[in-house]
Amino acid sequence: MPHHDVLVIGAGLAGQRAALAAAEEGASVGIISKVHPVRSHSNAAQGGINAALNPEDSWESHAFDTIKGSDYLGDQDAIEIMCREAPGALLDLEHKGVTFHRNEEGRLGTRAFGGASAARTYYVADITGQAILHVLYEQLLKHDTVYRYEEWFTTALVQDDEGRIAGAVTRNIRDGSMDLFSAKAVILATGGNGQIYTPTTNALICTGDGIAMAYRVGAPLMDMEMIQYHPTTLAGLGLLITEGARGEGAQLYNAQGERFMEKYAPNKMELASRDVVSRAEQTEIDEGRGFPDGTVALDITVVPRKRIHEALREIVNVGRDFAGVDITREPIHIKPGNHYVMGGVKTDNDGQTDIPGLYAAGECACVSVHGGNRLGANSLLDTLVFGRRSGAHAALSVKGLLPREPSYAQLRDEERRVAAIVRRDAGGRRVSEVRAELGATMDRYVAVFRDEDGLRIALDTVRRLKEEANEAGIDDKGSVFNQDVLSALELQFMLDNAECIVVSAIERRESRGAQYRTDYPERNDDEWLKHIDVAVNGVQPEISYSQVTVTQWEPQERTY
Numbered sequence: 001m002p003h004h005d006v007l008v009i010g011a012g013l014a015g016q017r018a019a020l021a022a023a024e025e026g027a028s029v030g031i032i033s034k035v036h037p038v039r040s041h042s043n044a045a046q047g048g049i050n051a052a053l054n055p056e057d058s059w060e061s062h063a064f065d066t067i068k069g070s071d072y073l074g075d076q077d078a079i080e081i082m083c084r085e086a087p088g089a090l091l092d093l094e095h096k097g098v099t100f101h102r103n104e105e106g107r108l109g110t111r112a113f114g115g116a117s118a119a120r121t122y123y124v125a126d127i128t129g130q131a132i133l134h135v136l137y138e139q140l141l142k143h144d145t146v147y148r149y150e151e152w153f154t155t156a157l158v159q160d161d162e163g164r165i166a167g168a169v170t171r172n173i174r175d176g177s178m179d180l181f182s183a184k185a186v187i188l189a190t191g192g193n194g195q196i197y198t199p200t201t202n203a204l205i206c207t208g209d210g211i212a213m214a215y216r217v218g219a220p221l222m223d224m225e226m227i228q229y230h231p232t233t234l235a236g237l238g239l240l241i242t243e244g245a246r247g248e249g250a251q252l253y254n255a256q257g258e259r260f261m262e263k264y265a266p267n268k269m270e271l272a273s274r275d276v277v278s279r280a281e282q283t284e285i286d287e288g289r290g291f292p293d294g295t296v297a298l299d300i301t302v303v304p305r306k307r308i309h310e311a312l313r314e315i316v317n318v319g320r321d322f323a324g325v326d327i328t329r330e331p332i333h334i335k336p337g338n339h340y341v342m343g344g345v346k347t348d349n350d351g352q353t354d355i356p357g358l359y360a361a362g363e364c365a366c367v368s369v370h371g372g373n374r375l376g377a378n379s380l381l382d383t384l385v386f387g388r389r390s391g392a393h394a395a396l397s398v399k400g401l402l403p404r405e406p407s408y409a410q411l412r413d414e415e416r417r418v419a420a421i422v423r424r425d426a427g428g429r430r431v432s433e434v435r436a437e438l439g440a441t442m443d444r445y446v447a448v449f450r451d452e453d454g455l456r457i458a459l460d461t462v463r464r465l466k467e468e469a470n471e472a473g474i475d476d477k478g479s480v481f482n483q484d485v486l487s488a489l490e491l492q493f494m495l496d497n498a499e500c501i502v503v504s505a506i507e508r509r510e511s512r513g514a515q516y517r518t519d520y521p522e523r524n525d526d527e528w529l530k531h532i533d534v535a536v537n538g539v540q541p542e543i544s545y546s547q548v549t550v551t552q553w554e555p556q557e558r559t560y
């Protein structure tokens, strides 16, 4: 049985940053990833990372923008921490070797991003996530107390008799063997759950595994109804056109040639918060002013061609390869699409969950710094700031603790569960079919606009699909790289996530941030300025509430 002081599950930016911080505090660290670490989804991050580094900018301004962006649901103490630590986190990356863009004077250069009152987004062309991920991975390799388990898939967390987290059960994808890992603390850094929607900007691996594993051991989830639809995704495919394009000056038009954001956000126009822009686009489309393919147009041709090739070169490729459009010469059709989960495993400002020994960081966690709507380029920041804090806190908190001895019975249970999936008859409904119905249902009923009737249909469907997923057959009966069995396990994680999202969306009877209820179109601070927490009770999710922390910014009307 591998023993570690701190076990990090997930090797994207949050997981790698947490592992580094834990190792720097002297802990022995195991870091597990179901894909090679540099193929983690953080690799896809395009536009950049926010920090109020410029002397004319301030952390207070960054914090206020984030709070307003969150529609006042974000916890202001956590947001203050994130925005205060942002400049240090950014410079630390630069010193570690991230080649951020420099302007003509040779200084770190910024681009504008949505909902921000200053241009404070630092970037590496439109491959910012990839650039940071590779540098962090190089740093990890330097630590001989960090053990990497690459292409291992965690199926469940394990607890000791007192309910403290004691490790995890993990399957070696290469040969199908299962192992019990012992750890004094476990940090979940498993990323988002975009795959429960079809289409999505998220990679196939974003299936909400950690969120579901935490939920299954009783950790509350928070703000799960807050699902971000990004304003600029390719119809059908869901591929992202970075907000960096609008940051560089790109404009949105409907099919009648109107720059429609004038009506919805006359001051910020295309750079209003994402929820505002997505609702504006969806309204244009629903009211018949979109194109026949259910889209509006993003015109990037207003950006000088040299600048497009310098700062948006991946988007040039995406436009050409996936839409047949040369974005330097003609507008590209886009629509709002699933992108990010603001909610996740409820944590304090050091990443601690309600379960002793269990931490969460990054997109799978809800600190909550994004509240009802995340500002672009604040997620990479969240992964680094709270990844570091979780890693350091976990390492310090387990000093002096004896190694945990989790029971092998929990390993045997998981082995039996996986063996039963492999034995299933492939004659029934297929995993991929259940997954497709889940994605279409969520995209239809739990999207930019929602109402009680649609949400009830979604809940009934998700609960039926949960039953079907327990029977869904797989073809591959082998043990080497059996992706079929992993898909079946992921589907069950995804359905737990989906159920919590829908139950929370039904519960919040108001419109705030990404949750727009057509049957409750107003924000209602008197009754709903609170977080919705959801925890498992038996097999069903149970709702409770927690307070939103307000430090110095009282809720105001939100206009852009």
Ligand SMILES: Cc1cc2nc3c(=O)[nH]c(=O)nc-3n(C[C@H](O)[C@H](O)[C@H](O)COP(=O)(O)OP(=O)(O)OC[C@H]3O[C@@H](n4cnc5c(N)ncnc54)[C@H](O)[C@@H]3O)c2cc1C
Pocket (backbone or CB within 6 Å): 009, 010, 011, 012, 013, 014, 015, 032, 033, 034, 035, 037, 040, 041, 042, 043, 044, 045, 046, 047, 048, 049, 128, 129, 152, 153, 154, 155, 189, 190, 191, 192, 201, 202, 203, 205, 206, 209, 210, 240, 339, 340, 361, 362, 363, 364, 376, 377, 378, 379, 380, 381, 383
């Ligand atoms: C296309 C796109 C562009 C984006 N651009 C930006 C941007 O410019 N700026 C910004 O701030 N944000 C951006 N975001 C959001 C941001 O990239 C993500 O929120 C962030 O990278 C998530 O990082 P993470 O470390 O939490 O998770 P991830 O990077 O998703 O890593 C998750 C890790 O968990 C592992 N894992 C998951 N489940 C298991 C399991 N069962 N067993 C073992 N390992 C497991 C995976 O292998 C992976 O290593 C973008 C998102 C998308 C989709």
